[in-house]
Amino acid sequence: MKALKTEEFEVNMGPHHPSTHGVCKFVLTMDGEQIIDLVPHIGFLHRALEKIAENRTYLQYIPFTDRIDYVSSMFCNYGFVLTLEKLAKIEAPERAEYIRVIVMELNRIASHLIWLGTFALDIGALTPFLYAFRERERIMDLFEMICGQRMTFNYIRVGGVSKDLPPEFIPKAKEFTRIFEPKVDEYENILTQNPIFLERAKGVGVLPRKLAIDYSVTGPNLRATGFKWDLRKEEPYSIYDRFDFDIPFGANSDTWDRYMVRIREMREANRIVKQALEQIPEGDFKKRVPVLFKPPAGEIYTRIESTRGEMGFYIISDGTTKPYRVKLRTASFSNLAALPEIARGCLIADLVAIFASFDVIMPDVDR
Amino acid sequence: MFELERLFKAVYIWLEGISNSLGIPHFWFDLFTMLLIAVIVLAVMSVGAMFLVWWERKISAHFQQRFGPMRTGWHGWLQLPIDGIKLITKEDTTPALADKLPFLIAPIVIFVASFLAFVCLPFGRGLIVRDLNIGILYILAVTTFTVISILMAGWASNNKYSLLGGFRSAAQIISYEVPLTLSVLGVVILTQSLSMVKIVSSQQHIWNWNIWKQPLGFLIYLTAAVAEVNRTPFDIPEAEQELVAGYNIEYSGMKWAMFFFAEYTNLILVCGVATTLFLGGWNGPLLPSWIWFLGKTLFLIWVVMWFRWTFPRVRVDQLMGFGWKFLLPLAFLNLILTGLFA
Amino acid sequence: MNEEEIKKVFTEKFPEKIEEKEVFDFSPAFQVDKSIILDVCKFLKESEALCFDLLSCMVGVDREDSFEVIYCLFSFDKKHKLTLKVPLPRENPEIESVTPMWKAANWHEREIAELFGIKFLNHPDPRGILLPEDWDEGYPMRRNWQGKDFIKRPDK
Numbered sequence: 001m002k003a004l005k006t007e008e009f010e011v012n013m014g015p016h017h018p019s020t021h022g023v024c025k026f027v028l029t030m031d032g033e034q035i036i037d038l039v040p041h042i043g044f045l046h047r048a049l050e051k052i053a054e055n056r057t058y059l060q061y062i063p064f065t066d067r068i069d070y071v072s073s074m075f076c077n078y079g080f081v082l083t084l085e086k087l088a089k090i091e092a093p094e095r096a097e098y099i100r101v102i103v104m105e106l107n108r109i110a111s112h113l114i115w116l117g118t119f120a121l122d123i124g125a126l127t128p129f130l131y132a133f134r135e136r137e138r139i140m141d142l143f144e145m146i147c148g149q150r151m152t153f154n155y156i157r158v159g160g161v162s163k164d165l166p167p168e169f170i171p172k173a174k175e176f177t178r179i180f181e182p183k184v185d186e187y188e189n190i191l192t193q194n195p196i197f198l199e200r201a202k203g204v205g206v207l208p209r210k211l212a213i214d215y216s217v218t219g220p221n222l223r224a225t226g227f228k229w230d231l232r233k234e235e236p237y238s239i240y241d242r243f244d245f246d247i248p249f250g251a252n253s254d255t256w257d258r259y260m261v262r263i264r265e266m267r268e269a270n271r272i273v274k275q276a277l278e279q280i281p282e283g284d285f286k287k288r289v290p291v292l293f294k295p296p297a298g299e300i301y302t303r304i305e306s307t308r309g310e311m312g313f314y315i316i317s318d319g320t321t322k323p324y325r326v327k328l329r330t331a332s333f334s335n336l337a338a339l340p341e342i343a344r345g346c347l348i349a350d351l352v353a354i355f356a357s358f359d360v361i362m363p364d365v366d367r
Numbered sequence: 368m369f370e371l372e373r374l375f376k377a378v379y380i381w382l383e384g385i386s387n388s389l390g391i392p393h394f395w396f397d398l399f400t401m402l403l404i405a406v407i408v409l410a411v412m413s414v415g416a417m418f419l420v421w422w423e424r425k426i427s428a429h430f431q432q433r434f435g436p437m438r439t440g441w442h443g444w445l446q447l448p449i450d451g452i453k454l455i456t457k458e459d460t461t462p463a464l465a466d467k468l469p470f471l472i473a474p475i476v477i478f479v480a481s482f483l484a485f486v487c488l489p490f491g492r493g494l495i496v497r498d499l500n501i502g503i504l505y506i507l508a509v510t511t512f513t514v515i516s517i518l519m520a521g522w523a524s525n526n527k528y529s530l531l532g533g534f535r536s537a538a539q540i541i542s543y544e545v546p547l548t549l550s551v552l553g554v555v556i557l558t559q560s561l562s563m564v565k566i567v568s569s570q571q572h573i574w575n576w577n578i579w580k581q582p583l584g585f586l587i588y589l590t591a592a593v594a595e596v597n598r599t600p601f602d603i604p605e606a607e608q609e610l611v612a613g614y615n616i617e618y619s620g621m622k623w624a625m626f627f628f629a630e631y632t633n634l635i636l637v638c639g640v641a642t643t644l645f646l647g648g649w650n651g652p653l654l655p656s657w658i659w660f661l662g663k664t665l666f667l668i669w670v671v672m673w674f675r676w677t678f679p680r681v682r683v684d685q686l687m688g689f690g691w692k693f694l695l696p697l698a699f700l701n702l703i704l705t706g707l708f709a
Numbered sequence: 710m711n712e713e714e715i716k717k718v719f720t721e722k723f724p725e726k727i728e729e730k731e732v733f734d735f736s737p738a739f740q741v742d743k744s745i746i747l748d749v750c751k752f753l754k755e756s757e758a759l760c761f762d763l764l765s766c767m768v769g770v771d772r773e774d775s776f777e778v779i780y781c782l783f784s785f786d787k788k789h790k791l792t793l794k795v796p797l798p799r800e801n802p803e804i805e806s807v808t809p810m811w812k813a814a815n816w817h818e819r820e821i822a823e824l825f826g827i828k829f830l831n832h833p834d835p836r837g838i839l840l841p842e843d844w845d846e847g848y849p850m851r852r853n854w855q856g857k858d859f860i861k862r863p864d865k
Contacts, residue, residue, distance in 0.1 A: 124602070
């Protein structure tokens with residue numbers, strides 16, 4: 001029987017659409033409910049962060065890095081600072097490194113929680129959103145305790161961190177790590193084996209590994225294809241080589257795998273925080289760095305494993321206080337580029353699920 | 368208790384007495400009481416719908432470990448009147464390219480459709496507007512108007528999202544109408560009557576309730592009914608995350624409120640019908656019959672709300688597949704079994 | 710493979726038109742003439758020994774007197790890195806697109822083309838990407854760009 005064909009029509013999904021996670025526009029060519037073609041339009045949140053960098057001193061630019069990916073600001077702070085420290089050959093004190101790892105991994109959990117909530121919301125389950133935000137609130141309280149901010153932290157500085165941990169932080173954080181594990185079980189109870197959820201996620205939006213690498217898809221999305229790759233293990237930066245943690249990876253690279261990888265990553269991040277809280281030494285939290293910080297002239301490209309994947313900073317320094325060029329390589333930018341490939345032929349409801357499972361943050365794409 | 372049971376009857380007799388003493392012809396008195404009943408049903412429906420909105424907000428909040436509305440009145444019970452005032456005073460916009468007449472009529476049609484069905488719903492012993500001998504058939508027929516209204520709204524809004532929502536809804540309601548009707552037929556076979564009152568009076572005691580004789584039928588009815596009223600997990604016509612709001616995307620103010628009123632009154636209706644058909648209707652010990660009816664209906668509504676705040680949403684093709692490939696054969700099986708053993 | 714070996718393989722294959730450069734943390738780095746960029750990329754991607762399957766990043770740079778496009782390559786298999794730098798003339802900067810090699814280059818090239826005004830030849834989708842559709846104020850990432858409300862801070 002010949003398949004029934006209807007007239008194709010175009011739909012603008014976004015920029016103001018509840019499930020585009022910020023401001024992104026898809027121009028969909030649809031045949032009924034089926035997507036024939038999808039063209040992403042980005043740039044609605046383009047804030048010219050790279051141009052601003054050329055006009056600020058290195059240290060003035062750290063608050064701007066917060067805004068690259070506001071959901072996991074600690075990673076953006078750290079990525080930029082790490083690049084500068086490598087360029088200027090500065091080593092942060094050990095306590096500072098521990099603090100950095102603790103806040104980064106807490107931030108990873110917080111970011112994955114936002115992802116979990118919105119992902120569940122996008123496939124129509126409204127309750128996990130509130131559950132996820134309940135725990136995120138605790139992490140935000142912890143962050144507020146250390147730097148007075150709940151979102152754009154500006155906490156990690158060249159040579160260390162801006163403030164030492166307050167005395168009540170460690171017991172509070174320990175309490176969080178203790179209660180968090182059962183909470184993850186709770187999220188899993190409501191979603192993981194739910195038949196409707198399985199129907200919606202299993203086998204939907206399969207991104208083959210070869211295609212993923214071709215598109216430079218990194219992070220949990222790459223690990224969901226069954227590829228065990230994590231810069232924290234492969235090229236340990238900071239003090240990640242001191243901790244015992246696993247790299248979760250999937251098998252079928254479908255939406256369900258991407259979900260599962262992130263759920264397990266939260267557990268692993270929690271393990272890292274636990275260990276770091278046990279091992280953290282006393283000592284300095286910051287090395288003195290001149291206010292007019294001048295790294296030597298040269299070029300450097302450094303990557304870290306952020307929540308969404310590989311986050312890179314290409315910095316060209318000409319020896320002055322201002323960078324000559326800063327290029328931000330963000331994970332979401334590359335991840336989003338692969339979306340049209342796998343969304344073709346899906347239904348509009350699948351597109352929403354796939355897009356949510358990719359964990360794309362629009363300011364991270366547009367920079 | 369006896370007084371409460373007879374409360375409504377007593378009021379009627381009292382009114383009749385007044386009318387007789389004034390010498391008003393019986394025809395006018397009938398007309399007056401009909402209008403009065405219509406107004407009462409309308410009021411009950413509106414208040415019920417408003418109550419349900421508040422109730423849903425509270426239930427969802429407690430499912431999600433928060434409080435919900437708390438600021439206005441005791442546990443926020445004034446929230447809904449206030450929201451109602453807001454909706455009435457809100458600007459009512461019509462898109463420039465909309466098809467004006469259907470755009471205007473659609474909310475009225477959906478409201479009237481759910482309103483009409485209440486004619487045959489027995490709220491309590493003797494508390495029914497008209498006990499038609501084809502009662503359940505009438506309810507099934509009248510509620511089908513809903514789909515016409517949704518299609519009208521989807522088409523007239525001149526918006527691709529609302530059009531998609533309208534089509535989804537049409538497809539969904541038509542496919543779930545069939546198992547719904549079939550599951551009702553099981554009860555009809557047992558009772559051998561289409562009259563709602565007869566169906567209720569055949570289930571005098573708790574062990575006579577149709578739910579024990581028709582457990583499968585009850586589950587099919589409940590599933591199909593949830594799909595009928597477009598609630599999660601079958602809320603694809605208004606799937607917020609996919610179609611933004613579906614067929615009612617272009618509506619605002621009171622027109623939009625009409626859609627919501629209709630949605631919640633439909634919810635009361637399907638749960639009321641389920642109570643009547645399967646849970647013994649107003650039958651129950653001690654308490655007045657209409658309290659039993661309300662209690663059972665509210666319990667079913669609570670169950671449906673529980674679904675909504677627990678399940679993700681199914682996809683449109685999965686929904687159709689579930690309806691035609693699973694629910695429909697099951698409903699036929701149920702019907703055959705009923706026919707064999709009844 | 711370590712850096713020395715990569716250098717050796719690479720310089721043996723392309724003895725001319727390349728020059729060694731320095732990039733911290735992502736070495737070795739080579740400056741490659743733009744005429745051979747496609748061959749170089751094809752070799753890097755497909756050679757058994759090198760097998761650079763990940764285009765981690767593409768950077769456009771305005772060097773005042775010229776432009777530069779930088780490719781940061783990484784191999785998941787061999788776990789080694791390489792940076793390619795391609796200088797382009799100030800007037801009429803053009804370079805072949807490497808999208809056939811790495812699909813990731815598509816969006817990066819669109820971004821560089823839009824912000825720097827570097828033309829990528831044979832690009833499959835040469836539209837703008839980040840700037841508004843009605844943008845007509847030139848190429849904002851160029852060092853000498855003057856926008857309507859762009860004020861450069863004085864150097865200290």
